[in-house]
Amino acid sequence: MTKLSPPLTRLRDDLLAGQRRALSRAITLVESSRADHRENARLLVESLPACKDGLRIGLSGTPGVGKSTFTEAFGGEIIARGHRLAVLAVDPSSTLTGGSILGDKTRMDTLVRNPAAFIRPSPSGGSLGGVARRTRESIALCEAAGYDRVIVETVGVGQSEIAVSRMTDVFLLLLAPAGGDELQGVKRGIMEIADLIVVNKADGDLAATAKRTRADYAAALRLMRRRDGDTEGFPMAVTASSIEGTGIAEVGDLIERLSATRLASGYHDRQREGQAVSWMETALEAQLQQVFEQAVSADTMTEMRGLVKTGNLSPEAAAERLIERYRVAMRGD
């Protein structure tokens, strides 16, 4: 292992001692795209001891579903159970003016001031792949700093949920009560990764609607085949009210039960190993893609796509031509 520079060693030691400022600075380093920062971030992350007793919780929900108030309530519950909690966000759509939960911090009043909580707004800009890598490294930093529960939030922008589900142990989908014509529907693919569907805002006028919505999704979940490693009874749908606090302890119980079962069965470890290998393969594919793009011009790709679209060239013949050009370019590197 490469030796860390003195400033990096200090950052690492402060991080392992649980200093919040060190954690903030380390995440900033991980989020930087400067080459020297990237290299330092890589060295730092690789120097950390593996933390195996943490639980990583994915949380998704469309805007307006009450994600921040739920995180405030659920986060309080997690801390009350004796854990230290970090909240990260994945939002590839966020602009340079700030991530989505930066503004939401005001809606997490109590959590923000809790010394057992660490809240970090989403890294701004960049591709989903880049954001995903930075978030994954940030999780490792939070765990090294002693946060044994990490919530990774994402707004429902499609692929980001899949990315988050590939770096977390359990996945919560937050829904608003809705019925009949209001029913927007869940993005296809999202229900398939959810371990727990929480119908939020189950209070006041919406209580009855929330109950019906929960029953609808519970029925829909029963129509889908269970995944390997699914715990009996999961995926599941429940109601909760972040404002009244009802259902929050139940969500906490369910998450702990799910996690304990998966730890005991070995599924937890297998899932983490599989995630690591799958991240290696994803990183490899992305880099192979880059190598290809350096060798074969975008114009050539556009030309081939055009020929294939109009039916003037078969998809296979186009692929063969591209590979031929690629081989030639790679030899002459």
Added chain:
Amino acid sequence: MTKLSPPLTRLRDDLLAGQRRALSRAITLVESSRADHRENARLLVESLPACKDGLRIGLSGTPGVGKSTFTEAFGGEIIARGHRLAVLAVDPSSTLTGGSILGDKTRMDTLVRNPAAFIRPSPSGGSLGGVARRTRESIALCEAAGYDRVIVETVGVGQSEIAVSRMTDVFLLLLAPAGGDELQGVKRGIMEIADLIVVNKADGDLAATAKRTRADYAAALRLMRRRDGDTEGFPMAVTASSIEGTGIAEVGDLIERLSATRLASGYHDRQREGQAVSWMETALEAQLQQVFEQAVSADTMTEMRGLVKTGNLSPEAAAERLIERYRVAMRGD
């Protein structure tokens, strides 16, 4: 374009004249893995004029759902509407002893003897990618031979449905009536590609259960967001009885309506163009993968996976090491 050899020219002419024997021989050529056969198959397929007025129908359902009897009834309906119908099968799990619908041909008595129908058992063995390519080329051959409706059947073995949905215009999912504990559930991901869910065996004792099953799936479909290009009202769930013939004409009407709407809106053409480009990209990825595997040994990959699994190497660092070895190997090709 390369000139076809005299025997290939004859095969092509006989095929375009609609000769069944020529179609059978052409599909056998396409299914062969011998290099010279592959080359001839490629030349033959590329020499065919594009057939744009055909409709390609994907059909999936687990064993026991009555796929053959449904195909018999639905196929009869399609032919009664003045079409010529080809039935192909995708079954990567089928062994050398014969594809799944080879035996089922006996259950398609009427269709097998109908001069307007052409039924071809599934190509045996090989990877899903290989089977998919051969099926896609077989569709082109059937259309060139004048079959303007092609049903591509698949048994529910997961990825094969996705592959079939990527080579067809509309997708039917066949289900058996079931309730309560019998409910096995649909493979995750399959409901997302279905345009029409048909609950089969809606007759006799099962009629009431079929009705309830239909309602359950209709409700579940409403909870999912519609895709771009989805026609109003679709995806939809209906009941049918292949034995009594009820609901079969309705399925025919729905398919025609869906197809007409998509043709008029331009969605049909866009989908086909997108499919062609996506096949090119899939073929390119598969070939890039091959190039990579020739350059970097399987042992090296296994070693890196092991290091990543145990946490001794970060996924990104492993990917970087692999790319480095790859670049070196490619230069020295």
